[in-house]
Amino acid sequence: MKYSEISHFSHPQHKLRFEYSEFPFKCDGCNEVGIGSRYKCSICDFDLHMHCALPSSQICHPFYPKCSFQFLSRPPGDIPRFCNACEKDVSGFVYHCKSCGFDLHPCCAKLPMMLDDGEVKLYLYRKVSSPCHRCGRKGRSWSYRSSCKKYNLHVACVREMLVESWHEIYVGRSKGRKLENGIPSLKNTLQSSHNSKSKGKVRKCCEMGALAVQIVISAVLGDPTALIAGIIGSLMSRA
Known part of the structure; x- marks a missing residue:
């Protein structure tokens, strides 16, 4: 609403x-x-x-069927807390399960279980056994995986890209730059886990996975729309 x-x-x-x-x-x-x-x-x-x-006072999540998450304006207690979806620190609004102690950022809690732009379908998993295109590691945080099972990206890795480039984002905004010049650089995002492949195979893999990456990033940013995904894709094509 x-x-x-x-x-x-x-x-x-x-x-x-x-x-x-x-x-x-x-x-x-x-x-x-x-x-x-x-x-x-x-x-x-x-x-x-x-x-x-516009938060919900209470939510359930399919990944944690026994949990009930309450919306809180600040993390409970005095110890540092982290989001179970993206592994990033929780420092503000949060969905918290009192019984199990799990925490979710509001945008992570509302990540779509499926992303579909008409060409690529990606499904959200709690854990995936295949390596991430960003870090090359298996398991870790929640992940989006393509229906063909060839492309996988950790939600944690997307968050890390945003954190690493936050200075660039903020400076870009303060100077009045357009979004294309202000969001994180995605150069080598897909190539990082494919160093052993030939250049031709890397290029083909990256081109096919580019749509998957831009859709996931737009969802993690809180707005999985075609417009935002398209702008991110434009930046990726120039990187």
Whole structure:
């Protein structure tokens, strides 16, 4: 559900308006990067992901059928916590299961179980035995895997790419650059785990996997739309 204007407990002084922008932003709810759809205060520099602005008070997730996740405005307790989907620290809004102690970022909790752009279908798995195209490792965090089972990308690896390039994102925004110049560079993302292959095979593999990567990144950023995926793909073609 989407509203053009909302009041939010995390920013009671002003109302937040829905907008769609190609500029990257840092969500003031979960403290993670976002692109595209957001709720923004027109007076303050305050932004929220859609999933952070309109959270569910309680959710269940198919990966954890015995768990009940409650929405919290801050992580519980005093010890550092991490998201069980992407392995990244939790420092803001979170879905927390009190009985098992699992935590999920709001955008990770709402990751689609399937992504489909008409050409590539990717399915979300809790763990995959095949190596990730980014790091070459097996297992680890949640992963998106293509229906042909040839392409796999850890959600954790996508988060790491965003963290590594956050300075570039923020500087790009402050200088008024377009999104194409502000989101993380994806150069060598797919090549990293294929160093032993011939150049021809690497190129073919990377071209076929490029759509998979851009779709996953747009989903992790909180906006799995064709527009955002297309812009990311444009950047990848120039990398």
